Amino acid sequence: MTCCNADKVLRHIENAAKARYLPIIGPVRGRILADVVRGLKPRRILEVGSLVGYSSILMGRELEGDSEIITIEIDERRAEEARENIRRAKMKPGVRVLTGNALTIIRELDGWFDMIFLDAAKHQYLDYLDLVEEKLVRGGVVAADNAGFRSHSMRVYLDYVRNSGRYESRFIPGNGDGIEVSVKL
Template sequence: MHFIPEALDNYVVAHSADEPELLKALTRETYQKVLQPRMLSGHYQGRLLSMLSKLIRPKTILEIGTYTGYSALCLAEGMQPEGELHTIDINEELHDFQRKYFDASPFGNQIYQYTGNALEIIPDLDRTFDLVFIDADKPNYPAYFHMIMEQMNPNGIILSDNVLWSGKVIEPLQKNDISTKALLEYNSLLKNDPRVETVVLPIRDGLTISRVL
């Protein structure tokens, strides 16, 4: 979804950093072999994730929702040399696809994969995080937030994807639309929780940056 005219959006992308060749290959194979390829972060948002990670310089990163590994590789670009990225996805069929690209990158031995329910996996990770990226099932966004707040380092950053949900957050709520309902709750939670300060970016499908106070 474009929040600015498509021609202007194309200009923005053309004048931002180029997409790395490995990520171009990952994108091509995702579109060839995997369902719902629009779930990829993609070139522009991927470069934004990379830039944010490079500014933050995290030692520990948690990603909730790996998909085919595109965003994990972008976030890994900003890790400290001894850093770790822990990424969780419910879909075991994508594990080998992800690992192939992780191992083809400079960060293969720093990226740890987990398959299953993130709400069950996160408490067992036994570490705190400098940077968290939430990009998984929308109904659980509030639960993810409450859980990860217990494991965030001071001044840690939480990035949340799809918070504008194709504009549905400003449309009349449909009775059975649990994803939009959860995102409305989540966006209000980030706005009002005194433990974080938050700004919403109208980029692609909406990206929120929250800083832990």
């Protein structure tokens, strides 16, 4: 994949997101996410909440070799748009977009992950993590977008990753919100 194709598609998605009021991660928190991927060098990423593929492309640009991203989107139209954006960005074949409820799909996934990116229904973050936690390798990372939200469910998720003793966790602010990055101990 060439960077220029991906960069062009990312800019297109950013412009479309403004016009269509799509809640993509955006360039500021996107840089945080890309930095996490670049530092971790994951082989297998699970993304919960594809929307239109913006963060899949951001993460995919940082991957090497035979790395894989499995991304889940509940909305069929958005999933198809994500597939098309990923294709246009000339991403390697290791990006798979699955359509359906993540709480069901995660149960069906085999194998391990060394990174999880949560960017879907905030009130279900802890439910997603509960389902995939045993598949996350030691030293693996959970990155949770919108961790600056003050909702009760986000506080419950943050309390778990910060106080369960299973993770070393920190909040990285960006653009009025931020990402909670939690390393599995």
